[in-house]
Amino acid sequence: MSLIILLLLLTACGDEAAATPQITPSGGGLLPFPTPSSNPRIGYATGAVAKVNGTEISANEFNQALDQTRVTSEEQNGGTIDWNTETNKTRLKELRDQVLQGLINYAVIESEARKENVTVSAQDVTNQLENFKQQIGGEDTYKIWLSRRFMSDTDNRRALEQGLLFSKMLEQHATVQDKEEQVKVRHILLGTEKEAKDIFVRLQQGADFAALATQFSLDVASAKKGGDLDWVFKGQTEPSFEQAAFSLKIGTFSGPIKTSLGWHIIKVEGREVRQLPLDLLEQRRQEAFSAYIKTLRDHATVEVLLNT
Known part of the structure; x- marks a missing residue:
């Protein structure tokens, strides 16, 4: 599960299949999606963006998550987006708020996971990464995918670790009746x-x-x-x-x-x-986990430092 899906899923919930990036061939090449040279970073923060139970969420975490969110939006759009138009400035502001709220939600989940001794092994992350590479077409495509999001392999491993931890917590705290x-x-x-x-x-x-x-x-x-x-x-x-x-x-x-x-x-x-439909069960699991996250947030001390 990539960090972009993780962040959006933290205000709702999603699934791992949705995290597969869409890199579309065009005349034998790749569509002109953003690269570090063609599309400079936009909407960045400096300094801590929030504190959750006294632990800071850094600008670096926020900026990397924003890159994933923004670039994925551009891929879904079929190419680069001019973020300087009035409409897209509003859209960028909304993306920044979604990212911030997602990071805060993840922070409270991560804090609770530590209390419950829920962890993710390095081997789990490696297995997830290898599956991810296969899904998107191999090592070379993976490097392109990273560069478009201004990420390193280490950054993405951390995102995958977060997604796996999230999934474990969801399994433990979003049980619903299937009949x-x-x-x-x-x-x-x-x-x-x-x-x-x-x-x-x-x-x-x-x-x-x-x-x-x-x-x-x-x-x-x-x-x-x-x-x-x-x-x-x-x-x-x-x-x-x-x-x-x-x-x-x-x-x-x-x-x-x-x-x-x-x-x-x-x-x-x-x-x-009778057995309930799978899509309804997933919806109810999402609702149950969203309620669980809300409970965690209600009992957490959250200080927002980012001016969105």
């Missing part, structure tokens, strides 16, 4: 309350739910399947829809339910504890 109760639902989406009430009456009179969904539902995708939305977990739908769906007994349907999409009639056809 929970879900309901299997169908629905009919209507544009008005009157239409929904009319459909509700027809259902009470014995009309087939799937047939009415196919004929009348404004949700075209589910209408083709008789209104089938498959299994729904908590947090997936709007609160009013969720409350109705999880309160219904199997085989029963609701009266008209209002959401931002319109008016729904909901039918529950199953209820069981």
